[in-house]
Amino acid sequence: MIETTSLRYFREVALQGSLRHAAERLFxxxxxxxxxxxxxxxxxxxxxxxxxxxxxxxxxxxxLLLQYADDSRARLEKLRGQIHEFEALERGQVDIACVEGLLSGFMPGFAEDFLAGHPGLALTVSAMGSQAVAEAVAEHRVDIGILFGQSPRRDLLELATMSQPLCAIVAPHHPLAGKRACRLADAVAWRIVLPDRSFGIRQLIDRVRATGRLAMNAALETNTLSFAWRMVERTDYVTFLPMDSVRAEVADGRLVAVPLEDALLRGTRVTLVASASRTLSVAAERVADSLKQRMAEGAGRAAPRASAPSRSAKRSRNQKAKVENR
Known part of the structure; x- marks a missing residue:
């Protein structure tokens, strides 16, 4: 679409009606x-x-050729204006792949603040498991991604990390709810809801379980974290998630997050990645820079503590104990 030298020369001769005059204008x-x-x-x-x-x-x-040349020049000028809008961040779209665990707390707050400051930009956020996030970024199907743990591929650049310690997620009436912290070995006595093997969370849980030779009663396996914590909310099951996945539910007293003390699970993180073989657009760079800043702020937060059981939760446990003792 860029105007060729031959077409530019032709157009000038046509306008001037003379080779000599056209040559003078074109130098x-x-x-x-x-x-x-x-x-x-x-x-x-x-x-x-x-x-x-x-x-x-x-x-x-x-x-006919002059009409084509004029149309091409008009389209070129329009294209230049659109490119300028992208460079000035007045327009543009950025595609992000993200693990589901950040889509409840972290990403909504980020997206709201970012879009308020950049009204001309649009974001597409897709939920994927960590391996799928890595593949989507490496294959340039999305601009940037956030995955659980470290990057699994050498062709990805790690732009930023944020601490995301895993917690045992239980209902307020659950016996684990009163603990300040626990180990994975303390939780496996209960029926477990596990994310499927596409989740980095599951891969870490399996490593700790194998190292400790822990038998686990996995009652349910799912590819969505929201289903996992909703089952926990209704039963005495246990699941394992970062606090950011259920922050609102913990604040409402619907769930309790008990930090896990196992070193591998306590030191978990999420990582912002981009392709090493791709130059990000100006808009994607701005999103990545904003995410890096947000993740740095999130990394500075204190490690999660188990929420104190509410009075209703305590009452529920006491009533359950009385029934069992009869």
Whole structure:
């Protein structure tokens, strides 16, 4: 779509009606201009000008080409204006792949604040498991991604990390709810809801379980974390999630997050990644920079503590104990 030298020279000759005048305006030799017109006529197989003593006049074919040249220049100017809008962050779309655990607390707050400050930009946020996030970024199907743990691929750049310690998530009436912290070994006595193996969370849980030779009663396996914590909310099951996945539910007293003391689970993180073989657009760079700042702020937060059981939760446990003792 960029205007070629031959087309630019042709257009100027057509407007001036003279090789000499066109050459003067273009600051090129008249012979060079004549050669370019001859090459263009040869490529198209038609004469574009009628050569007359008082100048050059367009043939019918030449008039069609001039119309095309004018249309192309108009489209080029429009394209330049649109590119300027993207460079000035007045327009643009950025595609983000993200693990589900951040879509409840972290990402909504980030997206709201970012879009308020950049009304011309749009975000597409897709929930994926960590491996799928890595593949989508590496294959350039999305601009940037946030995955659980460290990058699993060498062709990805790690732009930022944020601490996301895992917790045992239980209902307020659950016996674990009163603990300040626990280990995975303390939780496996209960029925477990596990994320499927596409989740980095599951891969870490399996590593700790294998190292400790822990038998686990996995009652349910799911590819959505919201289903996991909703099952926990209704039962005495246990699941394992970062605090950010259920922050609102913990604040409402619907769930309790008990920090896990296992070193591998306590030291977990999420990582912002980009492709090493791709140059990000200006808009994508701005999103990445904003995410890095937000993640740095999140990394500075204190480690999560188990929420104190509410009075209703305590009452529920006491009533349950009385029934069992009868």
């Amino acid at each position: 090129v030799a008249q012979s060079a201009l004549s050669r370019q017109i001859a090459v263009l006529e040869h490529e198209l197989g038609v004469a574009l000008f009628e050569r007359r003593a008082r100048g050059m006049t367009l043939t019918p074919a030449g008039r």
